[in-house]
Amino acid sequence: xxxxxxxxxxxxxxxxxxxxxxxxxxxxxxxxxxxxxxxxxxxxxxxxxxxxxxxxxxxxxxxxxxxxxxxxxxxxxxxxxxxxxxxxxxxxxxxxxxxxxxxxxxxxxxxxxxxxxxxxxxxxxxxxxxxxxxxxxxxxxxxxxxxxxxxxxxxxxxxxxxxxxxxxxxxxxxxxxxxxxxxxxxxxxx
Amino acid sequence: xxxxxxxxxxxxxxxxxxxxxxxxxxxxxxxxxxxxxxxxxxxxxxxxxxxxxxxxxxxxxxxxxxxxxxxxxxxxxxxxxxxxxxxxxxxxxxxxxxxxxxxxxxxxxxxxxxxxxxxxxxxxxxxxxxxxxxxxxxxxxxxxxxxxxxxxxxxxxxxxxxxxxxxxxxxxxxxxxxxxxxxxxxxxxx
Numbered sequence: 001x002x003x004x005x006x007x008x009x010x011x012x013x014x015x016x017x018x019x020x021x022x023x024x025x026x027x028x029x030x031x032x033x034x035x036x037x038x039x040x041x042x043x044x045x046x047x048x049x050x051x052x053x054x055x056x057x058x059x060x061x062x063x064x065x066x067x068x069x070x071x072x073x074x075x076x077x078x079x080x081x082x083x084x085x086x087x088x089x090x091x092x093x094x095x096x097x098x099x100x101x102x103x104x105x106x107x108x109x110x111x112x113x114x115x116x117x118x119x120x121x122x123x124x125x126x127x128x129x130x131x132x133x134x135x136x137x138x139x140x141x142x143x144x145x146x147x148x149x150x151x152x153x154x155x156x157x158x159x160x161x162x163x164x165x166x167x168x169x170x171x172x173x174x175x176x177x178x179x180x181x182x183x184x185x186x187x188x189x190x
Numbered sequence: 191x192x193x194x195x196x197x198x199x200x201x202x203x204x205x206x207x208x209x210x211x212x213x214x215x216x217x218x219x220x221x222x223x224x225x226x227x228x229x230x231x232x233x234x235x236x237x238x239x240x241x242x243x244x245x246x247x248x249x250x251x252x253x254x255x256x257x258x259x260x261x262x263x264x265x266x267x268x269x270x271x272x273x274x275x276x277x278x279x280x281x282x283x284x285x286x287x288x289x290x291x292x293x294x295x296x297x298x299x300x301x302x303x304x305x306x307x308x309x310x311x312x313x314x315x316x317x318x319x320x321x322x323x324x325x326x327x328x329x330x331x332x333x334x335x336x337x338x339x340x341x342x343x344x345x346x347x348x349x350x351x352x353x354x355x356x357x358x359x360x361x362x363x364x365x366x367x368x369x370x371x372x373x374x375x376x377x378x379x380x
């Protein structure tokens with residue numbers, strides 16, 4: 001299925017100490033992953049955006065130019081890799097809401113994908129950013145499933161995320177040290 | 191870096207019992223991964239081909255058409271996922287040579303990526319298909335590095351792959367049961 005994909009990023013605004021307005025979560029995660037890679041801490045990459053190529057031109061012998069293509073719905077999450085021998089898999093999303101995180105931000109199959117990952121011994125989770133508070137959380141799947149499966153409501157309350165999830169330390173390098181939270185999960189689960 | 195990427199597959203020819211001529215390795219691996227997924231054996235996916243999007247048109251409100259884009263050199267291998275709690279990562283390539291597998295089929299950074307994967311406790315390997323013999327092997331990185339690092343020669347002799355690697359069982363479903371060979375690696379290494 002071809003879908004409409006956001007291609008333009010919001011313009012970069014000056015961030016205040018308590019807000020992530022204008023900061024792009026994806027960029028911060030990518031930079032953190034580069035830091036982890038460069039320092040031999042973990043190998044975690046963002047998967048390329050899936051694209052269906054329809055037409056390709058060859059203006060010269062060694063060059064291929066795609067002239068028609070469509071974005072495709074991803075069948076998995078955006079990030080995966082290996083850390084301390086564990087398979088890591090997650091999706092990251094941000095919200096401007098101050099009260100809750102809307103579950104429609106995740107595709108249905110991303111939730112079931114993460115469920116399977118955990119069943120197979122991997123570490124699957126979500127990274128959720130509340131832009132207005134300048135807070136980024138590592139949220140375990142249990143909390144998402146509580147609202148998702150029971151169909152209680154279409155969003156997870158901010159207060160419950162704050163209480164039950166891991167606040168990710170925001171710093172210079174790595175920007176978002178989410179593997180510190182993964183260490184806590186490993187300590188608890190394995 | 192934009193590179194010229196093969197986009198046209200060879201036409202599908204009738205395969206004889208001793209040859210894989212016309213059979214496409216990538217398709218067989220994808221079908222095997224679908225089988226593993228459907229039977230809850232493992233979660234292994236092919237990563238999308240990385241593409242740099244230059245121009246996008248919006249002919250209607252909910253539709254994005256990419257009108258100019260380029261293929262990019264992948265920074266990792268094509269396949270990864272989780273099996274029995276282990277992180278799995280590999281690249282697959284085929285050759286029409288009867289005597290050796292040319293190492294130029296792998297990007298330099300794919301080799302170093304697999305090296306890191308193993309250092310971090312993951313299971314990284316190569317799947318190599320000799321089309322003329324109808325044989326597909328799971329090749330461990332050690333054998334590749336022997337020829338790669340020592341610069342002995344630019345290809346791995348067929349006879350040595352045959353002797354030191356795992357022949358992957360070719361069947362109906364899964365088409366290529368490469369996880370059986372991964373079981374052997376786990377038994378040996380962990």
